[in-house]
Amino acid sequence: MLTTRQTETLSLILNDVIPPSADGHVPGAGNAGVASFLQQATPYDPDPARVVLTVIETVLEIADDFSSQSPQDRIDVIIRVQAQHPQIFERFLRLTYMGYYSQAELRPLFGVAAEPVHPSGYPVPSESSRMMADLTAPVRARGAVYRPADG
Amino acid sequence: MVTTMKHEPVDVLIIGAGASGAAIAWSLLETRMRILCLEQGTHLPDADFPSRRPDYELARYGEFSCDPNIRQLAQDYPINVDDSCIAPVNWNGVGGSTINFLGHWPRMKPSDFRTRSLDGVAEDWPVDYATLEPFYAMNDRNTGVSGLSGNPAYPDYAPELPPIPLGQLGQTLAKGFNQLGWHWWPSDVAILSKDQDGRQKCVNAGTCDLGCAAGAKGGTNFTYWPMLERAGVELRTGSRVREILIDPATGMATGVLYHGADGQLHRQQAEMVILACNGIGTPRLLLNSDTERNPDGLANSSGMVGRNLMFHPLTGVSGVFDQPMKGHEGPMACSILSQEFYESDPSRDFVRGYGLHSGRSTTPMTFALGGYGIDRPIPWGAAHREIMDDIYPNIASLTVVAEDLPDQENRVTLDPDLTDSDGIPAPKISYRLGENTRRMLKHGEARAAEALRAAGAHTILSKNDDAVWWRAGWHQMGTCRMGNDPENSVVNGWGRSHDVKNLFIVDGSIFVTAGAVNPTSTIQALALYIGDRIKTNIATLFD
Ligand SMILES: Cc1cc2nc3c(=O)[nH]c(=O)nc-3n(C[C@H](O)[C@H](O)[C@H](O)COP(=O)(O)OP(=O)(O)OC[C@H]3O[C@@H](n4cnc5c(N)ncnc54)[C@H](O)[C@@H]3O)c2cc1C
Numbered sequence A: 001m002l003t004t005r006q007t008e009t010l011s012l013i014l015n016d017v018i019p020p021s022a023d024g025h026v027p028g029a030g031n032a033g034v035a036s037f038l039q040q041a042t043p044y045d046p047d048p049a050r051v052v053l054t055v056i057e058t059v060l061e062i063a064d065d066f067s068s069q070s071p072q073d074r075i076d077v078i079i080r081v082q083a084q085h086p087q088i089f090e091r092f093l094r095l096t097y098m099g100y101y102s103q104a105e106l107r108p109l110f111g112v113a114a115e116p117v118h119p120s121g122y123p124v125p126s127e128s129s130r131m132m133a134d135l136t137a138p139v140r141a142r143g144a145v146y147r148p149a150d151g
Numbered sequence B: 001m002v003t004t005m006k007h008e009p010v011d012v013l014i015i016g017a018g019a020s021g022a023a024i025a026w027s028l029l030e031t032r033m034r035i036l037c038l039e040q041g042t043h044l045p046d047a048d049f050p051s052r053r054p055d056y057e058l059a060r061y062g063e064f065s066c067d068p069n070i071r072q073l074a075q076d077y078p079i080n081v082d083d084s085c086i087a088p089v090n091w092n093g094v095g096g097s098t099i100n101f102l103g104h105w106p107r108m109k110p111s112d113f114r115t116r117s118l119d120g121v122a123e124d125w126p127v128d129y130a131t132l133e134p135f136y137a138m139n140d141r142n143t144g145v146s147g148l149s150g151n152p153a154y155p156d157y158a159p160e161l162p163p164i165p166l167g168q169l170g171q172t173l174a175k176g177f178n179q180l181g182w183h184w185w186p187s188d189v190a191i192l193s194k195d196q197d198g199r200q201k202c203v204n205a206g207t208c209d210l211g212c213a214a215g216a217k218g219g220t221n222f223t224y225w226p227m228l229e230r231a232g233v234e235l236r237t238g239s240r241v242r243e244i245l246i247d248p249a250t251g252m253a254t255g256v257l258y259h260g261a262d263g264q265l266h267r268q269q270a271e272m273v274i275l276a277c278n279g280i281g282t283p284r285l286l287l288n289s290d291t292e293r294n295p296d297g298l299a300n301s302s303g304m305v306g307r308n309l310m311f312h313p314l315t316g317v318s319g320v321f322d323q324p325m326k327g328h329e330g331p332m333a334c335s336i337l338s339q340e341f342y343e344s345d346p347s348r349d350f351v352r353g354y355g356l357h358s359g360r361s362t363t364p365m366t367f368a369l370g371g372y373g374i375d376r377p378i379p380w381g382a383a384h385r386e387i388m389d390d391i392y393p394n395i396a397s398l399t400v401v402a403e404d405l406p407d408q409e410n411r412v413t414l415d416p417d418l419t420d421s422d423g424i425p426a427p428k429i430s431y432r433l434g435e436n437t438r439r440m441l442k443h444g445e446a447r448a449a450e451a452l453r454a455a456g457a458h459t460i461l462s463k464n465d466d467a468v469w470w471r472a473g474w475h476q477m478g479t480c481r482m483g484n485d486p487e488n489s490v491v492n493g494w495g496r497s498h499d500v501k502n503l504f505i506v507d508g509s510i511f512v513t514a515g516a517v518n519p520t521s522t523i524q525a526l527a528l529y530i531g532d533r534i535k536t537n538i539a540t541l542f543d
């Protein structure tokens, strides 16, 4: 369980790691609720709790006033955390990306369907035989390009 | 060790229910021999495939990872990869790795079987393309293959079904190759472009590695196994073979010891044992079947069991275009394939060659985590937003798939400490990239960038900084190679062990060279060919 201060810090870190779009249309990772994914991410990391705590604690060690810092100062702090704990930070990034992009309602913002892809999938029209013939014509025109077994 | 259960002897015992085990069982059906297949994994109902879940992409990094060291399911065995730059990946269960394979289905080429004669490297195979051709065709019919006939990169043959759509991405890349005058062709795929035999055609969902819930992908769970089970082949799942048993007097295999689903150790006798455990599982089992008479492992008088491990080392290049490429729509691995640089060319600083494969189905999470087969998250912060908003939708990639040459030092051994959940020693991989492969990949990267530019990409992104893709040991070959010389090979020209006359191997471990194409159509064609030889030689099979 995280303390209130840790929870607030985590949310800020997440929003800096995946920031919202300038128009606010695409939420940042903090606002998208990635923190709750991190709590239950054991299938995807051997010890997600330690990863999250290390990142939060290191941030607060470096900047006790992290939550009141300017956005650029916060980024600088996170860069220092990354330099101090490169492996932990990479695990944190992986988990953050997983928690964010696994949210069905966010996928359409990246052009991908929200619903599970099976059974409906995507309608992709087949190329007409005319189009296929035109496209492959230059390749056919060159003739055989494989080497026979006897050289 | 206490053996608790004995079973009725069978005529044919196949170990492994994947691509090759299923194909050989089908071939032997007409002999009316009693066939039993032991498989360490289970049947996975297609209703359980993760692509029916809203958070389907997560499964790729958890219980449906292609990496057994990540999945750690009961049927998996760990693989020590500390000494390798590529991690072997698989699926253990009915269907084997065709559960999570991507269905790309190119054949090997005539020159692939003759690399010693043509290029002075590796060894020639004891079989050739012409011999295998009818078995490729037979296997294609059983599997359901889509593609376009008339590919000038091959001797003539015709896929049964029309090609799957190239889509925006494939069409764009094809135009780039045309601009350069380079070969490309719509990929042959073991994926249905039309409904067939009660299986649904592909719906372009792009989750082929998570099992195909449509049944469109030609995994043996959808193709061979339903036919085999209807025909009475016994498939005993949850059955992990520990050791092949040998009669010390005759040197012949008598059967196996296996751990059953009930947790007990079982003994199964058989007239003939066929190994189909994949390029890692098969040498592992032979090395684990050592005896006083065979201290270096079974069927290993040549010392070649486990050696000459070949993968297809990969690297990738992406291009950013002005318009969306819709890379998430369509089967993952397959749109088009260029074999312009496949054959040897004396003007290059390497022998043999590579293919340029178009990659699709870059879903947002996988892309953000570095791409399929790569573990390197993209940057965070403002750069992240920019990449996901402006680059991700407009990206198209080419994968360089290199031919790996056999090297005896690249090998599978047994780990002295690591075991699976039944206490059976686990495999350890020692694998390094050869200099020839490095040069090939470098050449391929440059050519891929050229093709992407010709196709209209305004920016080129290289994915790898000189490293090959890590979690991309999809194809495992060469570790029990075939050959005419018993001192230099494990099995003969039709898969029979030189040392143990009633022991056969049919999986990718018998490959002599790797070619630069995905191997499964060749693995299964070979298994059908070996089945045919067994039937032809039945009267003198063990002489
Ligand atoms: C993610 C991924 C993508 C791929 N994409 C492609 C592709 O696009 N095209 C292509 O051609 N190939 C592809 N491949 C490779 C393809 O899946 C393999 O080449 C093919 O399945 C190998 O067939 P096999 O019979 O040798 O082994 P498998 O199909 O792996 O089957 C081996 C079986 O043996 C069982 N087994 C092993 N040891 C034991 C034991 N001791 N006791 C009992 N059972 C045992 C295993 O559980 C397994 O089910 C891909 C593979 C992966 C993992």
Ligand code: SF4
Residues within 6 Å of the ligand: A121, B103, B191, B201, B202, B203, B204, B205, B206, B207, B208, B209, B211, B212, B213, B214, B215, B216, B217, B330, B331, B332
């Ligand atoms: S893209 Fe096609 S082959 Fe791949 S999983 Fe979906 S339906 Fe199956």
